Amino acid sequence: MSSTSSPVRDCVILGSGCSGLTAAIYAARANLKPLVLEGHEPGGQLSITTLVENFPGWPEGVQGPELIENMKKQATRFGAELSMAHLTSVDLMKSPFELTIGREVVHTRSLIIASGASARWLNLPSEQALIGYGVSSCATCDGFFASGKEIAVIGGGDSAMEEALFLTRFASKVTIINRSENFRASRIMLERAVSHPQIEFLHNTLVEEVLGVEEKDVRGLKLFNRKTHERWELPVQFMFLGIGHEPNATMFKDQIDLDADGYVKTEHNVFVSRQGVQMHGVYACGDIQDRRYRQAITAAGTGCMAALEVEKYLEELGR
Numbered sequence: 001m002s003s004t005s006s007p008v009r010d011c012v013i014l015g016s017g018c019s020g021l022t023a024a025i026y027a028a029r030a031n032l033k034p035l036v037l038e039g040h041e042p043g044g045q046l047s048i049t050t051l052v053e054n055f056p057g058w059p060e061g062v063q064g065p066e067l068i069e070n071m072k073k074q075a076t077r078f079g080a081e082l083s084m085a086h087l088t089s090v091d092l093m094k095s096p097f098e099l100t101i102g103r104e105v106v107h108t109r110s111l112i113i114a115s116g117a118s119a120r121w122l123n124l125p126s127e128q129a130l131i132g133y134g135v136s137s138c139a140t141c142d143g144f145f146a147s148g149k150e151i152a153v154i155g156g157g158d159s160a161m162e163e164a165l166f167l168t169r170f171a172s173k174v175t176i177i178n179r180s181e182n183f184r185a186s187r188i189m190l191e192r193a194v195s196h197p198q199i200e201f202l203h204n205t206l207v208e209e210v211l212g213v214e215e216k217d218v219r220g221l222k223l224f225n226r227k228t229h230e231r232w233e234l235p236v237q238f239m240f241l242g243i244g245h246e247p248n249a250t251m252f253k254d255q256i257d258l259d260a261d262g263y264v265k266t267e268h269n270v271f272v273s274r275q276g277v278q279m280h281g282v283y284a285c286g287d288i289q290d291r292r293y294r295q296a297i298t299a300a301g302t303g304c305m306a307a308l309e310v311e312k313y314l315e316e317l318g319r
Contacts, residue, residue, distance in 0.1 A: 008096050009035055010319055011310050012108040014087060015248075017044020018296040019286025020114030021071040022303030023310075027112075028078035030311045035108075036075065036082045037101065039248075043068040044116045045287075046296060050132035053144065055296055064132075067296070092255045092274075092282060109317065110281045110310045113252065113264060113272070114303060117245040117287040117294075122154065126210040127239075134218030135210060137241040138294065139163040143170045151238035152177055152221055154207060160242030161189040167240065168198045175234065176242075177202045177223070202234075210239060247288050256282065264289040270306040283309055 011027050013020050016038040027034040041047065049064030058067075072082060083101070091098040096107040119137035121127060127135055136142040139153075143166060151171045153164040156178035164174045176193065181203050183190050193199050204226045211233065212219035220235045247263045257265040257273045264284040266272060272282040285302035287294050 006104060006106055009033070009106065009108040010314055011035070011110045011112065011307075012037065012097075012099060012106065013112045013114055015039050015044065015114035015116055015286065015288075016042050016068075016072070016082065017114065017116050017286060017299060018046055018068075018071070019116070019299035019303035019306075020044070020112070021068065021075055022300040023112045023114060023285060023307040024075035024080040024082075024303075025071065025078060026304055026307030027310060028075055028080040030307070031079065032311065032314065034080050034112075035106070036080055037087055038082060038084050039115055040086065041116070041118065042084065044299075045119065045138075048131050049141070051145075052141075052296065054141070087251065090251055090255070092252075092279065097281070109319065110313060111283070112303075112306045112310060113249070113282070113284040113288055114286045114299075114306070115248040115288050117247040117263070117291075119241060119245050120243045121241060122207055122243075124207065124209060126213050127207075129213045130210050130216070130218055130239075133216045134212065134237060135239050135241075137245075139166045139240055139242075140295065142238075142240075143167050146171045146238040146240075148172055149237040150235065151175070151240065152207075152234065152236045153240045153242045155242035155244075156180060156182070157184040157242070157244065158186055158189050159244050161185045161193045163240050163242040164193055164199055165189075165196065168196060171198070171238070174199045175202060175236065176200070177205050177207060177221075179206055179226070180204060181227075207239075245287070245291070245294070249288055256284075261291070263291050269302050270309055281310075281313055 011032045011034040013036045046064035051061045053061040085101045089100040099106045147170045150173040152175045206224045209222035266289045270283045283306040285306040286299035
């Protein structure tokens with residue numbers, strides 16, 4: 001890339017997951033010729049998801065990467081430009097907004113932040129190899145596939161308790177594995193989990209390995225007790241991570257309003273503010289502002305909203 005500035009764009013979209021690509025489709029159909037920066041995880045979390053069965057219009061389900069690829073084709077068909085370049089800095093105090101992408105400086109009248117949130121993982125090689133094959137970070141996405149199986153949920157906070165309680169609808173048994181003696185979960189969530197007959201607990205326990213890599217199917221977990229130093233294998237057929245998500249919003253700290261966990265604060269789903277005042281021309285959609293639902297369809301919905309707001313904003317500017 002050159003080090004010179006390019007002409008001012010009408011719309012730049014950060015992120016190429018379900019929300020970003022939906023925004024790109026709508027913005028492109030409005031003839032805004034959006035630039036989509038695919039980011040460090042092109043396609044978002046759907047790119048590492050196998051079968052998606054709850055996205056409308058796919059009665060037999062669709063592979064996550066296929067869904068993303070189709071959305072990319074749809075966006076580019078209408079004139080969106082996709083770039084694998086990485087955003088290195090952003091200045092939302094300037095007008096138009098200034099983005100540094102590698103060695104190129106891009107100016108844009110509007111910005112849609114759709115850079116998502118990354119699930120926290122244990123970062124075990126075996127865990128990473130089995131993502132989509134019995135290892136998941138989304139109970140509502142993949143709970144159905146655990147029907148009738150014995151499963152494990154990793155974590156000790158509210159996320160883990162919520163996942164475990166939801167998964168009792170499907171699994172025959174749920175074991176919550178917590179690395180310490182104490183739980184970070186709220187009292188009410190912990191009490192609900194403790195009182196549930198299908199849920200058991202393992203304290204002071206670490207997962208050292210997920211078994212079943214060769215078979216491409218979770219067969220169990222190799223565990224280690226931090227107190228007794230005992231090692232053993234727990235036979236489970238699914239492992240869910242309940243240790244939270246990290247919103248990819250660090251770059252925007254001090255420029256827009258973030259909540260205590262780093263999620264972008266929004267009004268009416270997509271409007272971004274700074275010090276409580278709405279920032280005109282900046283919108284956020286998808287998992288970067290949604291800690292509650294985190295579904296492909298809700299991300300797509302907010303992506304649509306953001307693009308419609310951009311179109312309205314640019315019309316008001318006379319573009």
